[in-house]
Amino acid sequence: MGYTTFLLDLDHTLLDSDRSESLAFDYTMRSAGINDPDTYVDVYRKINLELWARVEQGELRPQEVRTLRFERLVEQKKIKADPLQMAEDFVEGLGSNGSLYPGARDVLDQLSETARLALVTNGLSEVQRARIKRLDIEQYFDSIIISAEIGAAKPGTKIFDIVFSELGSPPRNEVLMVGDSLSSDIRGGQKYGIATCWYNPKRRQLDIDLEPKYEISDLYELLKFVGL
Ligand SMILES: [Mg+2]
Incomplete structure (x- = not known):
């Protein structure tokens, strides 16, 4: 003491942060023309957690997670969208959402x-x-x-x-x-x-x-x- x-x-x-992330994810997916974001959120969360665990291990830099998480998502779920743009939208959404x-x-x-x-x-x-x-x-x-x-x-x-x-x-x-x-x-x-x-x-x-x-x-x- x-x-x-x-x-x-x-x-x-x-x-x-859960609320911040879900609002940002929803915004990102809808901006990419995907109208059922909830279908993808679990896969996204898994990818994101794995990548941040690698940052903790010193294997990845935080800045690499920014885009990599959407490259992985687009690849795994065969989404037709630009991961770079999604990464931009998501970062904007995270900054502007959540209490x-x-x-x-x-x-x-x-x-x-x-x-x-x-x-x-x-x-x-x-x-x-x-x-x-x-x-x-x-x-x-x-x-x-x-x-x-x-x-x-x-x-x-x-x-x-x-x-x-x-x-x-x-x-x-x-x-x-x-x-x-x-x-x-x-x-x-x-x-x-x-x-x-x-x-x-x-x-x-x-x-x-x-x-x-x-x-x-x-x-x-x-x-x-x-x-x-
Ligand atoms: Mg924490």
Whole structure:
């Protein structure tokens, strides 16, 4: 306890990324002349997850995922559409759709009064920057690190080195990494030697060899770490 610095994930932690993705996917498919987007969404999600897992492994760069996911989709589902255009439309749709989870802004408001916050996200620059601007959340963070902008992603150590350096090297025992992803947020924080807090609103089972120091199902639980 007694954390002075919080590293926060964005997708599925503060932001309702499922909603953002489904609206963007719908827009992309309809723009490509496909009127039954729902038929394709499961295949798309599978492809996208596999590609981001490869980014976590360091095998792909985030920027490569942008187009590759639609090249794969078009190929697998034999769709007659231009994957490059789809990638453009999707990125635009992701940036302009999706809200913070209920309560997230209030938690950021209260937490930022007493602690330093950094946003540490694996994602595309143009998507995340558009969201941060539209949602007006930049003010809460002392540092915003987007994997595509620095060429390094969670769970690697380089992204943590960069955020620590931007924050003026706080003592590691005062820093808490908060996120929904075991493979990037929790593994990354654990490897870096900082405490981790797994945001697990759906109360999934812990199925890999990781030990998040804390587990929460509601963002308001973060306030207890700063005595609120
Ligand atoms: Mg996440």
